[in-house]
Amino acid sequence: MAIFSLDEDIARLTVNGSCALIDSEDDDFEQETSGEIWHKNLLSVGPQPEQPSSQVHLSIPSSSPLNISKERRRSSIYDKMSVVTPPNTRRVQMTQAEPMGTGCTCSTATLGKHGPRVLEDFTPIRVLGRGAYGKVLLVKDSHTNRLFAMKQLKKAEILIHDESSMFESEEYALEKKLERTFAERTILSKLEHPNIVKLFYTFHDHHQLYLVLQFIPGGELFYHLKEQGVLDEDTVAFYAAEISSAIKFLHQRGIVYRDLKPENCLLDERGHLVLTDFGLSKKSASDPASQTDGIELQEGEPVETLYSIIGTPEYCAPEILDGKPYTQNCDWYSLGCLVYDMLTGKPPYTGPNHKVILNKILKDKGPRIPTFSSEGMKDFLGSLLRKDVLKRWDVDRLWAVDGPKPKKKKAGQAKTTSFQSHFIFRKIDWTKLESGELQKTTNGPILPIITNWELAENFDTEFTNMRLDSAGGCIDPKQEVKPEHAHLFQGFSYVASSSYLERHF
Numbered sequence: 218m219a220i221f222s223l224d225e226d227i228a229r230l231t232v233n234g235s236c237a238l239i240d241s242e243d244d245d246f247e248q249e250t251s252g253e254i255w256h257k258n259l260l261s262v263g264p265q266p267e268q269p270s271s272q273v274h275l276s277i278p279s280s281s282p283l284n285i286s287k288e289r290r291r292s293s294i295y296d297k298m299s300v301v302t303p304p305n306t307r308r309v310q311m312t313q314a315e316p317m318g319t320g321c322t323c324s325t326a327t328l329g330k331h332g333p334r335v336l337e338d339f340t341p342i343r344v345l346g347r348g349a350y351g352k353v354l355l356v357k358d359s360h361t362n363r364l365f366a367m368k369q370l371k372k373a374e375i376l377i378h379d380e381s382s383m384f385e386s387e388e389y390a391l392e393k394k395l396e397r398t399f400a401e402r403t404i405l406s407k408l409e410h411p412n413i414v415k416l417f418y419t420f421h422d423h424h425q426l427y428l429v430l431q432f433i434p435g436g437e438l439f440y441h442l443k444e445q446g447v448l449d450e451d452t453v454a455f456y457a458a459e460i461s462s463a464i465k466f467l468h469q470r471g472i473v474y475r476d477l478k479p480e481n482c483l484l485d486e487r488g489h490l491v492l493t494d495f496g497l498s499k500k501s502a503s504d505p506a507s508q509t510d511g512i513e514l515q516e517g518e519p520v521e522t523l524y525s526i527i528g529t530p531e532y533c534a535p536e537i538l539d540g541k542p543y544t545q546n547c548d549w550y551s552l553g554c555l556v557y558d559m560l561t562g563k564p565p566y567t568g569p570n571h572k573v574i575l576n577k578i579l580k581d582k583g584p585r586i587p588t589f590s591s592e593g594m595k596d597f598l599g600s601l602l603r604k605d606v607l608k609r610w611d612v613d614r615l616w617a618v619d620g621p622k623p624k625k626k627k628a629g630q631a632k633t634t635s636f637q638s639h640f641i642f643r644k645i646d647w648t649k650l651e652s653g654e655l656q657k658t659t660n661g662p663i664l665p666i667i668t669n670w671e672l673a674e675n676f677d678t679e680f681t682n683m684r685l686d687s688a689g690g691c692i693d694p695k696q697e698v699k700p701e702h703a704h705l706f707q708g709f710s711y712v713a714s715s716s717y718l719e720r721h722f
């Protein structure tokens with residue numbers, strides 16, 4: 218018995234049954250015929266009572282978009298899934314903390330204070346967001362008046378043993394949390410891509426770790442989706458192209474992102490998408506780039522197989538949730554979820570809690586593809602949202618290469634054509650996008666309204682109205698870091714190279 222055959226959240230959002238979502242397990246999607254759809258797995262939407270899926274018949278008027286309410290719920294309203302490592306998995310050694318980055322030797326006038334930074338260098342302005350281990354503040358560098366986003370992570374929160382990760386030893390759970398904390402700093406300090414946030418400094422004091430990042434003033438894609446409800450296909454394709462370029466770049470460097478969701482996609486002042494939050498990213502230990510920067514993996518070469526069950530369930534690939542080994546392909550499934558969300562206002566599977574969402578992802582036959590989408594978009598979604606990773610589009614391998622034109626694709630077969638030349642990207646200039654010229658010279662489809670950068674107008678008032686001192690600033694004495702744990706954070710501090718700082722200031 219399918220436990221959750223009806224996506225009640227999406228059903229509630231439809232008006233007069235004006236939209237049907239159909240199963241996409243194979244590519245032979247049922248098509249609309251004289252305003253009606255018949256499909257053996259057709260799902261009932263609208264006010265009628267739940268019926269056995271095999272008997273449902275639904276009348277579909279003209280292809281109308283969903284009428285979506287502005288209500289969106291942060292996926293991070295729940296804690297991140299606990300880190301569960303299935304039995305027989307490799308135990309990864311804790312990442313070796315890096316030595317301090319190169320000291321900055323450029324002029325004080327342009328770059329401000331030389332070398333390592335301290336909290337007192339920055340004046341807090343307002344809260345931009347909150348996460349599992351701390352908050353993100355808009356801050357001003359008192360030496361240069363430059364604005365930055367400062368991510369603050371409480372050491373004590375990282376050190377606390379999470380009861381829900383009871384399948385692991387406390388020691389191992391801590392090792393993994395520390396590994397992830399350092400991973401964000403280590404990974405970001407090595408990356409330079411127009412659609413990936415820049416990291417300039419990291420430092421720590423007795424209570425907290427600090428990451429000083431480029432401030433991206435246009436707010437979260439989540440915020441704009443909330444404002445707009447749904448996005449048109451050209452806009453969706455534009456963001457999908459920019460995200461894909463960043464994801465492909467990461468995969469080439471042996472990094473799996475693992476946390477793609479609208480909260481982690483920010484818009485810059487020109488409306489281009491910038492990926493942030495690398496707290497769940499994983500750099501493969503066997504990746505050559507981990508030894509020598511700049512060395513890329515071969516086209517489509519898989520990143521090391523991973524095992525940790527991690528991420529935000531709504532956007533998480535089924536193989537991760539199922540505790541199976543997985544590769545970087547999980548990010549392409551998440552891209553499918555994000556594209557689906559932008560088009561319909563909800564990710565493919567939703568529910569009141571993790572358990573319901575997990576059940577749906579694992580037990581449903583496949584997500585329902587919105588019938589109002591173009592054939593091209595249906596094909597794109599169907600190819601990325603395949604539960605079976607072997608039948609999913611292998612985007613890394615088929616990024617740009619267009620092999621011989623395949624015959625009509627059989628149901629269930631994985632897509633064999635190039636990602637970049639897909640119909641939905643017909644208006645994208647990939648050369649300009651991948652060189653960064655597009656991001657520098659043009660505006661994106663949604664231009665954020667920014668009258669004063671310090672107001673952070675594109676961020677949720679839930680955060681920006683928060684009193685700075687109430688945003689988790691006070692440290693509970695019970696949460697003091699014990700002296701024997703102080704060494705665990707050694708080597709966290711970093712200053713970007715002077716050439717990097719010069720390029721981005």
Ligand SMILES: Nc1ncnc2c1ncn2[C@@H]1O[C@H](COP(=O)(O)OP(=O)(O)OP(=O)(O)O)[C@@H](O)[C@H]1O
Nearest residue numbers: 293346348349353366430431432433480493494496
């Ligand atoms: N560079 C930035 N510029 C502007 N805002 C940012 C920046 N980085 C983060 N934010 C804001 O802060 C929020 C939380 O940041 P982030 O996701 O990195 O924190 P987190 O602690 O990892 O959160 P979570 O636990 O939900 O993953 C973001 O969703 C965004 O709104």
